[in-house]
Amino acid sequence: METMTNAITIEKSKTSKIHDVDFENLSFGSTYTDHMLVCDYVDGAWQTPKIIPYQPITLEPSAKIFHYGQSIFEGMKAYKDEAGKAWLFRPLENHKRLNKSAERLAIPELPESFFIEGLTTLLQLEKDWIPETPGSSLYIRPFILASGTGFHASPADAYKFIIACAPSGSYFSGKVRVLIEEKYSRSANGGVGYAKAGGNYAGQFYPTQLAIEKGYNQVIWTDDNNHEYIEEAGAMNIFARINDTLITGPTSDRILDGITRKSILEIAKDEGIDTEVRNITVNEVVQAAKDGTLKEMFGAGTAAVISPIAGFGYKGVDYDLPELSESYATRLKKRITDIQYNRAEDKFGWRYEV
Template sequence: MVNNIAIEKAKTSKIKDVDFDNLSFGSVYTDHMLVCDYKNGEWSAPKIVPYQPITLDPSAKIFHYGQSIFEGMKAYKDEDEKVWLFRPLENFKRLNKSAKRLAIPELPEAHFMEGLMALVHLESDWIPKNPGSSLYIRPFVFASGKGFHASPAGEYKFIIACAPSGAYFSGKVKVLIEQTYSRAANGGVGYAKAGGNYAGQFYPTQLAAEKGYQQVIWTDDNTHEFIEEAGAMNVFVRINDTLLTAPTNDRILDGITRKSILDIAKDEGIKTEVRKVSVHELVEAAKNGSLKEMFGAGTAAVVSPISAFGYEGVDYDLPELADSYASRLKKRITDIQYNRAEDKFGWRHEVI
């Protein structure tokens, strides 16, 4: 029992079979997972059990009505073997914000935080020590209750699973500004981390890939005049020396990395503006040379630089910068995450 969390340990560990020098992202899983069930109107006490398959009835409502939400987090190990999380309470708050929007019962903070801490503590040997590596953590909740009736389920399952992952680096990406499909709509669930949001992105992204692009830049659902997100990440644009990003709304995820970048940029003396950025403004800035950078921001890659964007059959290349905002901001965040630098914001959370 750790932090009041019951633990059933795996009989044998898989860790000896893992090549920690060649980890792909999110494809190898640790020995244990946290499980917690919602039944009869309340969440049961969470427990840690061996990582294992889940058995569900074919009528489980997750399959039919898509009540599913998740978070993405990481645990880091510093040079002294101490383990750290990055702004975990923000993930908890956002998970419950998503839950409320999808009519899923909200989780008690203690269930999330104590369960998370106990699981990461137990699996600390799984945290890679190679540069840029980390333990990816996936909390998720889905409807496990049965029934074909189109209504919220009566039962839910909360799970946290972990995957040791290498550095998430795919190089600079070429993106296509989307003019037909929308990621989300006003009054919808775009601000929630709902599984269906991501499922809906796959097809337009496949179409973009067929044209030679790695991701799409989503635009507003009404006019397609304003840029909103980059693939599954928030998007930043640097025009001259000003860093711009769209304001959050019903359609845009309130990214934790996004918020962190804005705070660090201000601390670095970088001028920031949170406002609508039109496709026309972006194209004109690319033409006149004032567009210096574009990058995506999210948990997995932290910062993903964009090398070029396509719009109406024309590709616009971005310049190569020796001292980019993207590299500066990524270094500031990762230095905090890995306990290599002062954390003046109070974001780092030690796992004991």
């Protein structure tokens, strides 16, 4: 593992914004902490990270991020337990996926030590920003953008790695209704769907807005070929429970290898829940909704953890899902969040103390 040759420098903010924040009423990702981490890639190498006051960044108009979209990111959270200790959830998986995305977008890979040491140093400085309100957490956004300049269509020669943080409440509230997409695609075979590239999300906004105008909250994405298979739910992986079997699609060029997704599969196995990782057709889901064997569906991702789906629309018909007193979604979410907030045993070794 490559290690940093110099210690991370810290420039502390002269004043703090923390006293202006209502931690009991946090929206998601719109209030930012006092500091951020910045690390530049220049002259063929990542330089020593530094922590500075949260502030705007300056880029030239010719920076390649603006023209060719070389941008990747991760989503993580820090949690505080009842004793005031701070925890991360599977951070090494985020680092691995960041580099997987970097490789696909021709961005230099970031050494593990830069990611983990930079992140933990930042969180130790910002520990008071981790909310203690139940259900709240400190959302963490590591990202890399192309800062190198030039209008030539080629990879940049300079990049910025930044970590910014935002104390946040719940991502979703209330019942989520989704529309199964019949025209637009999130990604394609051979594409960048498996990477957390910024452009993947930009391309989702328009179809999602069309769904919102029809009264839905999100889109269920289908394959790019015949729109035959269920793939993702908005910006999350998707699970369907037919009878007592929990089903999710396999990861591929098109589907993100979600950390919450893989955690759900491991916990479900530990709970004795039957799981299947396979292609699931739209027709199968519709038929199961018609005959009553579709017990539940939910999205899974870092921001929401698990977001139950109350119903879906397809070809002009709406299908309601039953309200279960003991759902897999509730059961699995409790297992994951109990680990994240250090309320239960972590038999998987996922919890990481800051």
